[in-house]
Each structure stands twice: as structure tokens, then as C-alpha cells.
Amino acid sequence: MIKRSFIAASILVSTAFSLSAQTEIKNIKKHITFLASDKLKGRGTSSEGEEKAAQYIADYFKKLKLEPMGSITTNGQRYKVAIPSYFFDFTFKKNPNPHDTNTANIVERKGKNVVAFLNNGAAHTIVIGAHFDHLGLGHDYNSLDANPEGKIHNGADDNASGTAGVLELARYYSTNNVKEKYNFLFMTFSGEELGLLGSKKWCDNPTYPLEKINYMVNMDMVGRLNDSTKKLIIYGVGTAPEFVDLIDKTNYLGQKFPTGDSFESRTIFSIKKDSAGIGPSDQTSFYLKDIPVLHFFTGQHSDYHKPSDDADKINYPGEKMVLDYITQFVTATEALPKLKFTATKTQETKSTKFKVTLGVMPDYAYEGKGMRIDGVSNGKPAAKAGLEKGDIVTKLGETVVDNMESYMKALSVYQKGDKATVKVLRKDKEQEFEVEF
Numbered sequence: 001m002i003k004r005s006f007i008a009a010s011i012l013v014s015t016a017f018s019l020s021a022q023t024e025i026k027n028i029k030k031h032i033t034f035l036a037s038d039k040l041k042g043r044g045t046s047s048e049g050e051e052k053a054a055q056y057i058a059d060y061f062k063k064l065k066l067e068p069m070g071s072i073t074t075n076g077q078r079y080k081v082a083i084p085s086y087f088f089d090f091t092f093k094k095n096p097n098p099h100d101t102n103t104a105n106i107v108e109r110k111g112k113n114v115v116a117f118l119n120n121g122a123a124h125t126i127v128i129g130a131h132f133d134h135l136g137l138g139h140d141y142n143s144l145d146a147n148p149e150g151k152i153h154n155g156a157d158d159n160a161s162g163t164a165g166v167l168e169l170a171r172y173y174s175t176n177n178v179k180e181k182y183n184f185l186f187m188t189f190s191g192e193e194l195g196l197l198g199s200k201k202w203c204d205n206p207t208y209p210l211e212k213i214n215y216m217v218n219m220d221m222v223g224r225l226n227d228s229t230k231k232l233i234i235y236g237v238g239t240a241p242e243f244v245d246l247i248d249k250t251n252y253l254g255q256k257f258p259t260g261d262s263f264e265s266r267t268i269f270s271i272k273k274d275s276a277g278i279g280p281s282d283q284t285s286f287y288l289k290d291i292p293v294l295h296f297f298t299g300q301h302s303d304y305h306k307p308s309d310d311a312d313k314i315n316y317p318g319e320k321m322v323l324d325y326i327t328q329f330v331t332a333t334e335a336l337p338k339l340k341f342t343a344t345k346t347q348e349t350k351s352t353k354f355k356v357t358l359g360v361m362p363d364y365a366y367e368g369k370g371m372r373i374d375g376v377s378n379g380k381p382a383a384k385a386g387l388e389k390g391d392i393v394t395k396l397g398e399t400v401v402d403n404m405e406s407y408m409k410a411l412s413v414y415q416k417g418d419k420a421t422v423k424v425l426r427k428d429k430e431q432e433f434e435v436e437f
């Protein structure tokens with residue numbers, strides 16, 4: 001028998017611990033180990049591995065007793081209430097052979113997002129999202145491996161890490177006994193590697209009112225924090241006026257610091273900020289609906305989009321730091337009214353293939369003929385020429401534009417300073433514009 005007071009004390013200790021719940025390294029590790037295992041064969045969109053990953057995520061949301069916030073389509077109609085489901089299915093058209101440009105061989109394929117809601121009875125909601133699909137066996141993606149086809153691309157960092165982040169934050173927010181001033185929409189997207197398909201489909205057919213969303217936090221590749229530099233890249237900091245200040249103010253871990261401790265000495269991350277709302281991941285889809293967004297990213301590495309992006313290379317304590325930082329950031333925004341959306345300039349994507357840019361965001365989910373413009377960046381050639389969101393580019397210079405591939409081919413011949421005529425369909429009417437690159 002042990003002393004009564006000792007039992008009482010240990011109960012107190014354990015209660016206190018569960019009240020101040022924290023994100024846990026062991027959970028992050030468990031999720032990534034499963035999602036990036038060979039069993040899931042790289043979680044390619046429309047594959048059996050995608051299916052297994054989606055089920056794993058849905059089962060976890062169910063275990064946390066979160067509200068299903070998906071919807072299913074039957075005969076082209078989308079239903080939400082009939083059968084409550086965490087799955088949000090979608091279809092898209094794609095040629096199974098990426099090297100085949102014959103449009104006759106394009107087939108309809110399926111994908112699914114997984115969506116859950118934590119209702120805290122609050123007026124506004126924070127979206128915590130990440131894509132869970134990856135390159136599968138490398139067949140129809142931009143694998144950077146010399147000989148990728150047939151090799152499993154496990155995508156531990158890209159993006160089992162972000163998916164694990166969503167799952168762990170879902171657990172944290174639904175068990176921490178703190179009534180947050182927000183509701184949370186936990187979303188994992190498929191089809192990201194094929195062009196942000198899942199997030200875009202959801203934003204175009206939302207199962208939750210977009211106007212109630214305060215801002216969206218996207219995690220894509222958060223598993224490779226460098227322990228010495230602690231570099232953390234955050235995209236989208238220009239999409240709400242409050243972001244930059246709060247990002248700096250909450251850049252420490254742990255609520256209490258010794259008095260007299262300088263701000264610099266308690267700073268955790270070396271943060272590289274990028275203002276653009278349009279970026280290489282799913283936050284773009286929300287930004288294009290005028291929602292403030294932030295994308296957290298621990299940086300590029302040599303295993304990116306290669307079969308070697310494996311679970312044993314993940315910095316698990318580093319990812320926990322990123323998650324804890326996100327929770328501190330979210331808490332800091334609770335003191336503020338709903339954030340105001342601010343449009344931003346688009347960041348230049350460095351590509352060796354193109355010497356010029358039109359300055360548009362293509363709609364990768366568009367299934368018709370041509371290249372539909374989903375967003376136009378201020379001050380870039382397309383905007384200067386008068387092109388608008390919704391325009392469908394059908395011809396660029398002498399090249400007929402049938403799809404993304406022919407658009408990129410048409411763009412690749414231009415040099416800075418060149419001029420070209422762009423033919424577009426605007427509200428079914430053909431119009432021509434002169435662009436200068």
C-alpha cells in the first residue's frame with residue numbers, strides 16, 4: 001500500500017496533464033509511419049492506396065467523434081444530408097498515360113477528400129488542411145527520380161507529414177477541454193499532386209459556408225525541420241493584414257519564459273515569409289475564394305518527389321514544434337475580430353522550362369477545351385493585357401490551346417519582351433488580347 005496523499009497527488013498531476021493537452025510526437029509518428037508505408041503504395045489519386053489512406057483518416061475522425069462534413073455525388077447530384085459521411089468524392093478527367101496527348105484517350109477518374117467538423121458553437125471557423133495524396137507508383141506525375149515508374153513514392157514529408165498534422169491537431173482540439181473561440185474544419189485533400197483538384201472541388205462545392213471561415217491553415221511538407229537552422233517557410237502572410245505581426249509575436253514555444261528574457265533569445269523558428277496567396281499547394285484554392293490563408297513548409301530537400309521521401313527521414317520532434325506553433329498562432333488570433341482578406345501579388349515560380357510568365361493561375365480541374373484562368377496576378381502580362389478570371393484561353397500566338405499541356409507548350413517558345421495575341425472565350429464570346437511578356 002502506498003501513502004494516500006501520494007495517490008491524491010498523482011491523480012492531481014495526471015488530471016492537470018490531461019487538461020493541458022499537448023500535441024504528441026508518438027501520434028505524429030504513428031500516422032506518418034502508416035500513411036508512408038509501402039502498403040499504401042504512395043497514395044496516388046484514384047488508387048487503392050488513396051482509398052486506404054482516406055479510410056484511415058475517416059476512422060480517426062470518427063474515433064474523435066467529429067461531425068462528418070463530406071458529401072457524396074450520385075448521378076451528378078451532390079448530397080450531403082442523406083448519408084453523413086466524412087468523404088467528399090469528386091471526379092476529374094485525365095489521360096492515364098501522361099505522355100499521350102491524344103484527347104480521345106482521356107478518361108473519367110475519381111478521388112476523395114476527407115472532411116470533419118469540430119463544432120464549438122463559435123461564430124467563425126478555422127480550416128486546418130493538408131493533402132494526403134502523393135505520386136503513387138510515379139506513373140502520371142512529375143516524379144524527379146531518374147527512372148520512377150513502378151517505384152513506390154511513399155511521400156512521408158509530402159505529405160504524410162501534413163496529414164499527420166491535421167490528425168494530431170484534430171485530436172488536440174477535440175480533447176484539450178479548452179472551449180476555443182473557433183470551430184474547426186479538418187480537411188485532407190486528394191488530387192493535390194495532379195493540380196490542387198480536391199481542394200478546388202471542395203471550394204467550388206463547399207459543404208460548409210465559406211463566409212464563416214476566418215482563415216485556412218495548410219500544412220504541406222512540415223516534416224523536415226532543420227534542427228540547426230530551424231527554418232520555417234510561411235506562404236500567404238500578405239492575405240490578411242494581421243498575419244505578419246502575429247507570426248512574429250507567437251514565434252516561441254511554451255507560454256511562460258523567465259522574466260527579462262529577450263524576444264530574440266526565446267525565438268524558435270527562423271521564419272521566411274512569403275506574402276503570396278497563390279502558391280504550390282491547396283491554400284491557393286481557398287485564397288481564390290477570398291479567404292486568408294497560410295501555408296507552413298519546413299523546406300525543400302533532395303528527396304522531394306522521389307521514392308526516397310521516407311518516414312525514417314522525418315524530424316518528428318521538429319514537426320511537433322511546428323504544430324505547437326500553429327496552436328499558439330491560432331490562440332493569438334482569437335483576440336481579434338474576423339480577419340480581413342487581402343489580395344496579394346503572385347510569387348514567381350522558378351522554372352527552367354519557361355523564360356516568361358503570363359501571370360495567371362490555371363484551373364487544373366477545368367475539363368473543357370482550352371485553359372481556364374482561375375486567377376490573374378496584378379502587374380503581370382495577363383493583367384496588363386486585360387485578361388480576367390474565368391477567361392478560357394483557346395489560342396496563344398500560333399498555337400491552339402486545347403488543355404494544360406498545349407498551353408505550356410505554347411508558352412515555352414516566348415522570350416522576355418516578345419508580344420503575342422491571346423484568344424480567349426469570355427462568357428462564350430471570342431475575344432483577342434495583346435500580351436507583352
Ligand SMILES: [Zn+2]
Binds near residue numbers: 158193305
Ligand atoms: Zn508534392
